[in-house]
Amino acid sequence: MMIMKHIKPFLALAWAGLLLLTLLAAPLTVAADTDVDSGQPTYDRGYYSRFKGKELEINVYNWGEYLSIGEDGLMDINGEFEKLTGIKVNYSNFETNEGMYAKMKSGANAYDVIFPSDYMVSRLIQEKMVQPLDFDNIPNFKYIGEEFRNPEYDPDNLYSVPYMWGRVCLIYNEKLVGHKIESIDELWNPEYSGKILMFKNSRDAFALALEKLGYSLNTENVKELEQAAQLLKEQKPLIQAYVMDQIFDKMQANEAIIAPYYIGDYYIMKEVNPDLSVYIPENTNIYYDAVCIPSDSRHKEAAEMYINFLNEPQAAADNAEYIMYSSPNTAAVALLDPEISGDKNLYPPVEELVNTQAFINLSEDTNLYIDRLWTDVLSQDEGYLDWVMPAFVVFSVAVLLINSIRKRRKRELNNGGLKNDR
């Protein structure tokens, strides 16, 4: 990196100058170009070495398997960030938005960087659990595509930087189905009975039923929700299993024929099982996972540096390739293999997204009501429940009775064995 050595003093000067002049939101355009000689990404060392030797640590809380960790020749994002900045990354994982929310709410741990989905971002903003970002510290925000700025869940774009996005799709085995699928109704088709998979989480499952009914995915109308629940109950006998990660195995091994999941994951399945095809409904759910900084973060600037690093073109590109979800980072998309970035399912033209529906945060009452309906759906016609419980009670009572009778007999034998005539 001979070039860097010469540039560094100038960079430092430039940085100092910027600070002095305090030019509003002047992003550093010197950074993040790829070094032509080595193909290695170059970083703005002046910016990234500010905390060197300070022994800082940040706690990052992310979805499982949602960050490139240096496999398949892709970048080890946390490792690279630690090398570059000297900031130690403590990395831990959550499994659902609600799990993450509960953990934050409990006050057990203070995190510095979290990855909530769209509706959870608005909930966290409402409850003042995330803090406004200083975009001067996130110059790479300039790479975020226009259509991903000021999203519905963060209208003034103060609290979040988009991380990944995608749509819910129907993944199906074209070879076994025998034709193209072009309707969401196929999830209710008795022909595929026992071969249909369904989301295990209430919000995603209800979204599909509401979509079939033509209602808004964010409806708070009790009647509409009950209708959706009724649909899900009707669907239940046809369902092989309510699953999340097992969808991969079941679809790859031809155990199931049709399943709703996230479009990025379809490509991971298709790599193993080329018989798979996909259908994306026009008014399907579109989701955005964002990056935020919780209010109780103690290293806000280091956290902003981390968010900035996630948006370095090469880092974001490797991340998008590892996860296979769509990146909102335009520079990263440009670096991707054309086969990926040219894919209409992953990177559709804007007009194709007009009718998609994003989740917004529902009221507490609605959330609870959906959960209750969902429990109701899942416990529907579990036939054995009707007789197992009474049988169990009868059995227990019988055991207790027999025991007490035996005990009494014993006592009688001991006390007055002579009285008993055999």
Added chain:
Amino acid sequence: MKWYSKTYIGVFLAFLYLPIMVLIVFSFNDTKGRTFTGFTTKWFVQLFHNAAVMDALMTTLVVALVSSVIATVMGTAAAIGLEKMDAKLKGAVMNLTYIPIINPEIITGVSFMLLFVTAKKWLATVGINFQFGWATLILAHITFNIPYIILNVLPKLRQLDQSLVEAAMDLGCNPIQAFFKVTIHEIRSGVVAGFLMAVTFSLDDFVVSYFTTGAKHQTLSVMIYAMTKKRVSPEINALSTLIFIAVLAILVLVNLLERRNEKKLKQGMLKWKGGGVKE
């Protein structure tokens, strides 16, 4: 052994070990899926390069070993105390002992979390910065491990011939010496069994760890659970294979040692019967 009892044992063992065998086979599978396409050891290589999994493994092992050692010491002491109690008090304390076993794990986990959060707030008012992490995880694990130690050691204490301890005291031991010279050897198998059980439960635990884990380190179970939105990576299969082999090796070792000790004891007995110590 009749043929049908052999068959029964065969079926039973297959029922127990087939799933593990399947897992081991797939940890050598070339692709990420349930169709075997080719043999590879790349998952094992990747596993050792995967800092996150390695850190989780380290956390899991440290928590399991530290909590089990502490729980073994505390539980053994508690068992000796229980043995000396009068019947009524013993019954009451035993009922308390059963609580962590009978209680649904989720309740144990949530209660721990609430307890530690409260402690954190109190300590913060005094100016002590207490964070969730090693301490919370290990404390929680010690708590649910202690009952297993007590339940393993108590029967051994009941079998213990008290006159041996009294003889040791007669010959000039103080109670502590008597414990280390006599009692500990007599109850050793119970202590070891309890310790191994505690390690197993601690390694296996997800629910309690989920609620008491800190931001710096997570246990393997928490990490694997978080993978369920995307997919559980085959490296985890590879790791499970390694853990299975390690556990098997430990069990074989423990059994061999026990055998050897028994042999030694028998030989000692014979010698003693045959006329004392040889010059």
